[in-house]
Amino acid sequence: MVLKAFFPTCCVSADSGLLVGRWVPEQSSAVVLAVLHFPFIPIQVKQLLAQVRQASQVGVAVLGTWCHCRQEPEESLGRFLESLGAVFPHEPWLRLCRERGGTFWSCEATRRQAPTAPGAPGEDQVMLIFYDQRQVLLSQLHLPTVLPDRQAGATTASTGVLAAVFDTVARSEVLFRSDRFDEGPVRLSHWQSEGVEASILAELARRASGPICLLLASLLSLVSAVSACRVFKLWPLSFLGSKLSTCEQLRHRLEHLTLIFSTRKAENPAQLTRKANTVASVLLDVALGLMLLSWLHGRSRIGHLADALVPVADHVAEELQHLLQWLMGAPAGLKMNRALDQVLGRFFLYHIHLWISYIHLMSPFVEHILWHVGLSACLGLTVALSLLSDIIALLTFHIYCFYVYGARLYCLKIHGLSSLWRLFRGKKWNVLRQRVDSCSYDLDQLFIGTLLFTILLFLLPTTALYYLVFTLLRLLVVAVQGLIHLLVDLINSLPLYSLGLRLCRPYRLAAGVKFRVLQHEAGRPLRLLMQINPLPYSRVVHTYRLPSCGCHPKHSWGALCRKLFLGELIYPWRQRGDKQD
Amino acid sequence: MEDERSFSDICGGRLALQRRYYSPSCREFCLSCPRLSLRSLTAVTCTVWLAAYGLFTLCENSMILSAAIFITLLGLLGYLHFVKIDQETLLIIDSLGIQMTSSYASGKESTTFIEMGKVKDIVINEAIYMQKVIYYLCILLKDPVEPHGISQVVPVFQRQSLTLSPRLECSDSHHSLQPPPPRLKKSSCLSLLRTWDYRCAPPRLANFFFYF
Numbered sequence: 001m002v003l004k005a006f007f008p009t010c011c012v013s014a015d016s017g018l019l020v021g022r023w024v025p026e027q028s029s030a031v032v033l034a035v036l037h038f039p040f041i042p043i044q045v046k047q048l049l050a051q052v053r054q055a056s057q058v059g060v061a062v063l064g065t066w067c068h069c070r071q072e073p074e075e076s077l078g079r080f081l082e083s084l085g086a087v088f089p090h091e092p093w094l095r096l097c098r099e100r101g102g103t104f105w106s107c108e109a110t111r112r113q114a115p116t117a118p119g120a121p122g123e124d125q126v127m128l129i130f131y132d133q134r135q136v137l138l139s140q141l142h143l144p145t146v147l148p149d150r151q152a153g154a155t156t157a158s159t160g161v162l163a164a165v166f167d168t169v170a171r172s173e174v175l176f177r178s179d180r181f182d183e184g185p186v187r188l189s190h191w192q193s194e195g196v197e198a199s200i201l202a203e204l205a206r207r208a209s210g211p212i213c214l215l216l217a218s219l220l221s222l223v224s225a226v227s228a229c230r231v232f233k234l235w236p237l238s239f240l241g242s243k244l245s246t247c248e249q250l251r252h253r254l255e256h257l258t259l260i261f262s263t264r265k266a267e268n269p270a271q272l273t274r275k276a277n278t279v280a281s282v283l284l285d286v287a288l289g290l291m292l293l294s295w296l297h298g299r300s301r302i303g304h305l306a307d308a309l310v311p312v313a314d315h316v317a318e319e320l321q322h323l324l325q326w327l328m329g330a331p332a333g334l335k336m337n338r339a340l341d342q343v344l345g346r347f348f349l350y351h352i353h354l355w356i357s358y359i360h361l362m363s364p365f366v367e368h369i370l371w372h373v374g375l376s377a378c379l380g381l382t383v384a385l386s387l388l389s390d391i392i393a394l395l396t397f398h399i400y401c402f403y404v405y406g407a408r409l410y411c412l413k414i415h416g417l418s419s420l421w422r423l424f425r426g427k428k429w430n431v432l433r434q435r436v437d438s439c440s441y442d443l444d445q446l447f448i449g450t451l452l453f454t455i456l457l458f459l460l461p462t463t464a465l466y467y468l469v470f471t472l473l474r475l476l477v478v479a480v481q482g483l484i485h486l487l488v489d490l491i492n493s494l495p496l497y498s499l500g501l502r503l504c505r506p507y508r509l510a511a512g513v514k515f516r517v518l519q520h521e522a523g524r525p526l527r528l529l530m531q532i533n534p535l536p537y538s539r540v541v542h543t544y545r546l547p548s549c550g551c552h553p554k555h556s557w558g559a560l561c562r563k564l565f566l567g568e569l570i571y572p573w574r575q576r577g578d579k580q581d
Numbered sequence: 582m583e584d585e586r587s588f589s590d591i592c593g594g595r596l597a598l599q600r601r602y603y604s605p606s607c608r609e610f611c612l613s614c615p616r617l618s619l620r621s622l623t624a625v626t627c628t629v630w631l632a633a634y635g636l637f638t639l640c641e642n643s644m645i646l647s648a649a650i651f652i653t654l655l656g657l658l659g660y661l662h663f664v665k666i667d668q669e670t671l672l673i674i675d676s677l678g679i680q681m682t683s684s685y686a687s688g689k690e691s692t693t694f695i696e697m698g699k700v701k702d703i704v705i706n707e708a709i710y711m712q713k714v715i716y717y718l719c720i721l722l723k724d725p726v727e728p729h730g731i732s733q734v735v736p737v738f739q740r741q742s743l744t745l746s747p748r749l750e751c752s753d754s755h756h757s758l759q760p761p762p763p764r765l766k767k768s769s770c771l772s773l774l775r776t777w778d779y780r781c782a783p784p785r786l787a788n789f790f791f792y793f
Contacts, residue, residue, distance in 0.1 A: 001676045002606050002676045028676070127677070129677075160699070161696060161698075512694050514692040515680055520603050526674075528674070528677075533692055533694065
């Protein structure tokens with residue numbers, strides 16, 4: 001195999017010295033981390049390397065020599081460099097050489113011991129791959145396949161060259177702590193040798209975040225304790241709490257805030273990214289909510305909204321009344337059973353009348369309620385949208401009631417029809433065996449059964465029509481609520497920090513690498529430049545999206561149609577953990 | 582060392598293949614397709630604007646004309662950035678991996694790098710496209726969970742639909758995609774590639790893919 005030497009671009013113009021890095025034997029590649037300059041004392045070098053090995057768990061060693069001089073190395077320098085090979089034993093020993101101001105390099109890798117495989121040469125062919133140390137250190141590699149039982153320190157042959165390189169550079173931060181202004185015994189050249197990077201704002205934020213987090217965490221724990229007290233577990237409040245999406249959203253946000261202000265440090269980069277994404281999401285939410293608040297409270301829009309609300313509710317009720325009158329006549333030319341039609345129509349009309357009276361009773365208080373609801377927008381746009389969805393659900397409660405009545409009636413009829421149809425054919429449903437069995441009925445059972453079957457069959461169109469109309473209305477309301485929930489979900493789960501990182505610092509999120517062949521001359525070793533290939537936006541969203549409330553439709557389209565046909569009640573936007581009705 | 586030859590793709594358009602030999606362990610194949618022709622661009626623009634003008638005479642709304650200009654510009658930008666590929670490059674580096682780059686007409690480059698350790702095999706697949714049979718080269722990737730399984734089939738030169746004639750004129754790209762030296766495991770596909778003779782049946786059953 002060709003020997004691959006990964007060389008940092010920051011050391012390309014460094015003075016001559018020793019190459020310090022890690023040798024990965026399975027991939028036959030040498031990852032050079034830094035260049036150690038003359039003069040040095042070998043004992044101190046070995047001590048430093050042992051310290052780094054212990055602190056970072058990376059097998060750092062002296063890999064070879066680096067020669068950056070005016071012309072070809074002289075005899076004495078050549079012998080000196082060879083003698084270094086005896087002081088720091090390493091198989092294979094790399095010798096990289098570059099003329100000052102020249103573009104072409106010469107690389108040799110020698111093995112002192114006899115090669116184990118027959119036919120393998122004593123000197124290997126070397127390929128130079130340049131990499132940007134800072135970018136590789138800061139970036140995170142997202143390989144398409146992650147082995148399920150991968151440990152933090154293990155890089156086996158199955159992980160590949162790239163993962164080994166990224167892993168080595170990321171874990172060798174200890175080596176990069178000293179810069180050239182330090183007074184230590186050894187002088188290293190690496191990406192931070194001109195001075196360690198730091199930011200005053202980041203340091204101040206880090207110092208200040210401790211007490212602030214403590215204070216806010218205690219406040220949040222107080223709020224959680226209040227919300228978990230026994231009062232809320234009693235029947236009316238617990239029922240409301242589970243049905244209203246506002247409570248769900250508030251709980252979700254409380255969880256987020258607890259995560260952000262928890263005093264425990266993030267253990268790995270994934271947790272840190274999740275915290276950052278949560279912060280960004282909360283900030284966006286609050287900003288949009290405040291914008292909505294300022295828009296609502298400016299120019300007395302709330303007053304206009306309140307004035308428009310009651311007439312709109314009246315209008316909806318009137319339209320429903322017209323619809324029922326139409327159904328009580330000859331809807332779409334169908335002939336309905338007169339008596340049943342009148343009964344059902346009058347029943348629903350009475351409900352609408354009750355509903356209108358309640359709305360009129362509440363009309364003086366609407367403006368105050370809306371004003372206070374508008375204030376809730378400062379908690380976030382998602383809370384305001386959930387409140388809107390709940391208000392829509394409350395205002396269309398009568399449609400929901402009609403749907404339930406119609407569905408129950410239709411469901412009863414369908415069940416009755418199916419069991420009587422079985423009786424018609426001389427069969428019966430065996431509950432024990434859960435299958436249809438034949439059964440011999442008595443004559444009077446058959447007579448009554450046939451009679452009831454006929455009655456139910458002829459009353460079916462009326463009930464089915466009422467059921468159809470109210471189901472369509474209910475589906476319309478559910479669709480509107482669903483759209484609002486989708487928007488809330490989007491704001492909740494969009495990973496803004498990761499998207500911003502991908503936009504502004506694309507090297508931080510790496511999908512892989514790309515190679516470019518540098519200027520090449522025959523007889524010289526091949527030189528490649530390795531650059532980071534950033535993750536595409538779709539994969540960023542997919543990998544880093546925050547867990548949402550889980551308001552996804554539980555049924556597939558087929559199951560939904562089946563439920564509609566049989567008359568079972570549907571709750572497509574059921575929240576997680578809700579009990580069945 | 583550079584070399585250039587021209588071939589034709591499935592639809593009969595001209596393709597130019599450039600081969601660069603950097604070192605015994607590194608080769609590059611570059612496939613370029615003809616640029617956007619002014620004739621087709623003019624034709625499409627004229628059609629869109631004629632349709633918009635026709636609608637304008639019907640509706641007397643000048644928004645239609647500005648919408649047509651907007652749509653033409655957006656469509657052109659989208660086409661140049663997402664659809665029109667100028668050049669596809671295949672870079673093969675021994676014991677490192679295979680890199681495939683597509684450069685679009687707007688300058689965007691999308692690169693995929695496949696490490697050598699992930700490559701299970703390289704095969705020639707047959708596919709049926711409309712009324713003819715085409716052959717294309719593809720790379721089979723290993724499945725990390727199942728050692729004998731294949732996780733993905735990656736066709737080389739996906740967008741340009743380079744087809745191989747039965748005489749295998751493009752034999753050089755196959756010879757380059759050789760497996761590593763005999764120390765590591767030998768691919769059974771190597772013998773297939775070197776001794777391809779269309780008169781005799783291939784030793785391995787090819788997979789059939791239907792392209793529409």
